[in-house]
Amino acid sequence: MSAPAEGGFLGRARALDAADPLRGFRERFALPRDERGAPLVYLCGHSLGLEPLSARALVNEELDAWAQRAVEGHEHGARPWVPYHQNLAAGLAALAGASSSEVVAMNSLTVNLHLMLASFYRPQGKRRRILIEAGAFSSDRHAVASQLVWHGLDPAQALIELAPVAGADLIEPGALEDAIAGYGAELALVLWPGVQFRSGQSFDLGRIVRAAHAAGAIAGFDLAHSIGNVPLTLHDSDADFAVWCSYKYLNGGPGAIGGCFVHERHARAQSRGAHGGALPGARLAGWWGHEQETRFRMESDFRAAAGADAWQVSNPPILAAAPLLASLMIFAAAGLERLRAKSVALTDFMDELLQPLAPQVAVITPRVAEERGCQLSLRIAGGVGPGRRVFEGLRAGGVVCDWRSPDIMRVAPVPLYNRFEDVALFAERLGQLLAERA
Numbered sequence: 372m373s374a375p376a377e378g379g380f381l382g383r384a385r386a387l388d389a390a391d392p393l394r395g396f397r398e399r400f401a402l403p404r405d406e407r408g409a410p411l412v413y414l415c416g417h418s419l420g421l422e423p424l425s426a427r428a429l430v431n432e433e434l435d436a437w438a439q440r441a442v443e444g445h446e447h448g449a450r451p452w453v454p455y456h457q458n459l460a461a462g463l464a465a466l467a468g469a470s471s472s473e474v475v476a477m478n479s480l481t482v483n484l485h486l487m488l489a490s491f492y493r494p495q496g497k498r499r500r501i502l503i504e505a506g507a508f509s510s511d512r513h514a515v516a517s518q519l520v521w522h523g524l525d526p527a528q529a530l531i532e533l534a535p536v537a538g539a540d541l542i543e544p545g546a547l548e549d550a551i552a553g554y555g556a557e558l559a560l561v562l563w564p565g566v567q568f569r570s571g572q573s574f575d576l577g578r579i580v581r582a583a584h585a586a587g588a589i590a591g592f593d594l595a596h597s598i599g600n601v602p603l604t605l606h607d608s609d610a611d612f613a614v615w616c617s618y619k620y621l622n623g624g625p626g627a628i629g630g631c632f633v634h635e636r637h638a639r640a641q642s643r644g645a646h647g648g649a650l651p652g653a654r655l656a657g658w659w660g661h662e663q664e665t666r667f668r669m670e671s672d673f674r675a676a677a678g679a680d681a682w683q684v685s686n687p688p689i690l691a692a693a694p695l696l697a698s699l700m701i702f703a704a705a706g707l708e709r710l711r712a713k714s715v716a717l718t719d720f721m722d723e724l725l726q727p728l729a730p731q732v733a734v735i736t737p738r739v740a741e742e743r744g745c746q747l748s749l750r751i752a753g754g755v756g757p758g759r760r761v762f763e764g765l766r767a768g769g770v771v772c773d774w775r776s777p778d779i780m781r782v783a784p785v786p787l788y789n790r791f792e793d794v795a796l797f798a799e800r801l802g803q804l805l806a807e808r809a
């Protein structure tokens with residue numbers, strides 16, 4: 372095994388960058404550097420997206436509004452705070468494949484998941500089990516298990532964790548459908564990732580919804596690794612609910628405000644004047660879910676806002692929402708179709724450069740574009756110790772990616788700010804490290 376010839380793939384990468392219609396968007400982001408000021412090859416947007424340079428101005432606008440207007444900033448100024456979340460709705464809706472009234476920016480992912488489960492998980496009779504993936508993101512599992520306990524159920528019985536077949540890293544979509552059909556009338560809810568955080572496998576959400584609905588179950592999704600990464604059609608797919616965070620592909624910054632999708636058929640069927648309605652469960656309410664026009668009358672009667680807005684509980688963190696607005700403006704300018712086309716090309720390029728490094732490097736993410744976003748998950752031969760040494764060697768060589776236990780290295784070329792050259796530099800450094808240890 373040896374590293375591919377430098378001139379060849381670096382030259383190709385530079386030519387691809389020169390022809391890339393989106394190449395200018397990289398300049399709209401703060402590009403991280405090492406302690407000595409040298410540029411890093413950042414391939415970690417699946418964990419924390421880069422800072423849009425325009426975020427500072429939008430955050431400063433709100434700091435200035437606070438300084439100058441104080442409490443009156445709630446209703447006055449360029450972007451009054453009371454309806455601030457509405458500035459985010461169109462951009463989020465475009466990325467989610469939903470209408471603006473079906474999405475809302477609020478809270479963080481796990482909090483939103485709890486709010487959704489409160490509405491959509493109501494165990495009845497035999498129909499009480501929740502299906503998730505084995506090895507789900509820890510926070511999702513904690514949320515689901517604690518909801519079961521909250522309902523007086525034992526997760527050992529009520530939680531189903533579907534694993535890939537022995538020795539495999541990926542779940543066959545057909546096996547998921549079979550499991551859903553098999554549990555049938557016992558199944559209350561399926562919670563599934565759009566893109567699995569460890570393997571990078573992307574699922575056809577419509578297929579999962581159809582299988583869940585055929586079994587009489589609710590279909591909800593964790594889109595932490597999907598939104599801003601792969602095209603989504605939540606409305607047309609008939610998904611019941613979805614939740615996401617905004618600090619990964621959405622570039623909203625650390626701890627950014629999260630998001631939520633509620634299909635309009637549920638919002639419409641839910642009583643506007645009460646906390647229960649057509650959903651399986653009740654909605655956990657707060658004043659920010661009350662319609663805006665009459666909220667400040669502070670009356671005891673609740674009148675739900677239209678659409679997903681009704682699931683808001685508290686007034687949102689404006690300073691954690693402003694960077695997301697900056698990023699959504701960049702998404703709108705770049706265009707989803709163009710971003711996806713570049714994403715596929717970047718990831719295919721990375722995959723191509725990694726293939727000659729086999730068997731020292733195994734790409735566990737599916738090789739078909741429809742079954743992955745931009746993240747590739749790699750397993751380095753030799754086990755955890757040698758794998759981690761390669762990972763640390765990459766960081767020492769200026770490449771930022773991440774490690775997910777037990778033995779996976781994740782790398783993501785993000786079309787908004789990564790270049791084909793970043794991919795080539797990563798492959799070159801990885802090849803060198805592997806050659807050194809051979």
Ligand SMILES: Cc1ncc(COP(=O)(O)O)c(C=O)c1O
Binds near residue numbers: 481
């Ligand atoms: C797949 C997935 N689910 C849930 C979470 C938890 O997010 P939060 O801390 O916003 O609740 C994360 C965070 O990275 C995640 O990647």
